[in-house]
Amino acid sequence: CPPQTGLLSPMTVTFAKKEIGGAKNGGTRDVPTKKAPTYYPAEDVPVKAPSEREAKSCGVAKLRKSITPGTVLILLAGRFRGRRVVFLKQLPSGLLLVTGPYQVNGIPLRRVNQAYVIATSTSVNVQSVDASKFGDEYFGNKNKSKAKKKGDDFLAADEEKNELSEERKTDQLAVDTPLMTTIEQTPLMAKYLKARFSLSKKQAPHAMKF
Amino acid sequence: PPSIFGVFRPATRLALLSRSMPFKRFVEVGRVALICYGPDTGKLCTIINVVDQSRVLVDGPEGITGVRRQAVNIKRIMLTDYKVDAILNCPEKKLKALFESEDIMGKWKASNWGKKLENRKLRLATNDFERFQVMLARKERSAARKAAMGE
Numbered sequence: 001c002p003p004q005t006g007l008l009s010p011m012t013v014t015f016a017k018k019e020i021g022g023a024k025n026g027g028t029r030d031v032p033t034k035k036a037p038t039y040y041p042a043e044d045v046p047v048k049a050p051s052e053r054e055a056k057s058c059g060v061a062k063l064r065k066s067i068t069p070g071t072v073l074i075l076l077a078g079r080f081r082g083r084r085v086v087f088l089k090q091l092p093s094g095l096l097l098v099t100g101p102y103q104v105n106g107i108p109l110r111r112v113n114q115a116y117v118i119a120t121s122t123s124v125n126v127q128s129v130d131a132s133k134f135g136d137e138y139f140g141n142k143n144k145s146k147a148k149k150k151g152d153d154f155l156a157a158d159e160e161k162n163e164l165s166e167e168r169k170t171d172q173l174a175v176d177t178p179l180m181t182t183i184e185q186t187p188l189m190a191k192y193l194k195a196r197f198s199l200s201k202k203q204a205p206h207a208m209k210f
Numbered sequence: 211p212p213s214i215f216g217v218f219r220p221a222t223r224l225a226l227l228s229r230s231m232p233f234k235r236f237v238e239v240g241r242v243a244l245i246c247y248g249p250d251t252g253k254l255c256t257i258i259n260v261v262d263q264s265r266v267l268v269d270g271p272e273g274i275t276g277v278r279r280q281a282v283n284i285k286r287i288m289l290t291d292y293k294v295d296a297i298l299n300c301p302e303k304k305l306k307a308l309f310e311s312e313d314i315m316g317k318w319k320a321s322n323w324g325k326k327l328e329n330r331k332l333r334l335a336t337n338d339f340e341r342f343q344v345m346l347a348r349k350e351r352s353a354a355r356k357a358a359m360g361e
Contacts, residue, residue, distance in 0.1 A: 074338070122339040192342050210338045 061094035066119040070126040073098060074197045074210070077116040080107050082196040086124050086179065088131040090114075097134055101176040101183070104193045108172055111139050118197075120210045124189065128178035133171075235289035237266060239300075242292040242314055244323075245277065247285075252327060253277050254318060255287070256309075258300050271305040274315060292317060 015030040067073070071087045073096070085098040085107050096114055100107030183189045199205065235241065241257045245268075255277040259267035264284055270277035279302065294308045309315065318324040336344065 072339070120338040122337065188343060188346065189339075191346070192339055195342060197338070207334075208338075209335060 060090075060092065061114055063090050063096075064114065064119060066121070067096070067114070067117075068123065070123040072120045072122045072124065072193065073112070074118040074120060075112060075116065076118060078112070080110075082198060083107055084120075084193050084195065084197060085110075085112070086126065086193070087119075088126060088129060088134075088175070091134070091136050093136045095136070097131060099172070099175055099179070100193065101179050102172050103176060103180065104183070104190050108168070109134065109175060111136070118205075118210055122192075124179065124186070125182045126179065128182065129175055131175065235291065237284060237289065238293070239298055240294045240296040242290045242294060242318075243268070243287040244290060245282065245287055248282075250277050252331075254290070254314070255282070256294055256296060256300075256305060258296055258305070259298055267299070269300070269302055269305055271302050271309055273302065273306045274309050290318070290323070291321075 013032050016033050017028045018031045020029050072084050073087050075083050088097045091097055095111040098112050099109045102108050245253050254275045255268040257266045258269050261281050265281045268282045269279040272278050292314050
């Protein structure tokens, strides 16, 4: 969101005590928790007020009308580019929650950006699927503290390995099992979700109907 | 015009011409044509008058093909095999009745040309899932053909 109107407010500096070495240095030093900026303008510059349109456009990406729960999407970028997935819901961050289903095409419950997706006009009934427990906190790398390696540690291999938690596996099944029964009702739907999308020489996406 | 043959023949221009010319489709009143350029592309129309060397007056009839009465450049139309017994500047109602009695639309849809255009339209309208189904169907057909050839 664009910052508040008016001039930049004067900085309030908070200090923290930092331990320092050296016998004659007093043991601790007051260090500002946030470093002062290396540059600020010589004259106070008024902050631009956002226009009404700018102010209204803040927030989460608006979901395209063509994307509704159950829509088959074609992923255009990322690890699973070219695959077809089923859309479940839009997460609070604006990203889309999709699933392969995993047993069909190997795509798990995953977040996907709306901008890198083609929405087809085909859809699957997802009323039997309960995706309410999934939010942005469910996804993403947790505990990603990269401690700086020193000395011999540079040569040591990364100890952390991402193990798939049991919770993820059960959640995947909980979502996919009811979804599979609906998918199997439509002939060729499972095969369709398994197949990859690609363009052949004479196809032009702007002239194609999805 | 004086007959160029020594024997009496019906002195219609076309009867004379058909003997000496390879052309079968003429720009004439009543000729059904396909519009291939402009907002009415892909629609049938009937020539009901000739404006000059490059333009003809055309009518759908509007009630059947959706083409309104208008002047159309000859270069924008393609003549078909069908001809209707329309009089000069035939009124649209009369033209419509002629079209229905001759079942021009039925003949057109059954013709190879008409079928080709219809298929092209259908192919453009397929969505992603339908394209996938068509792909599978073509594979099946190809496999069936190969099996038949093998026998």
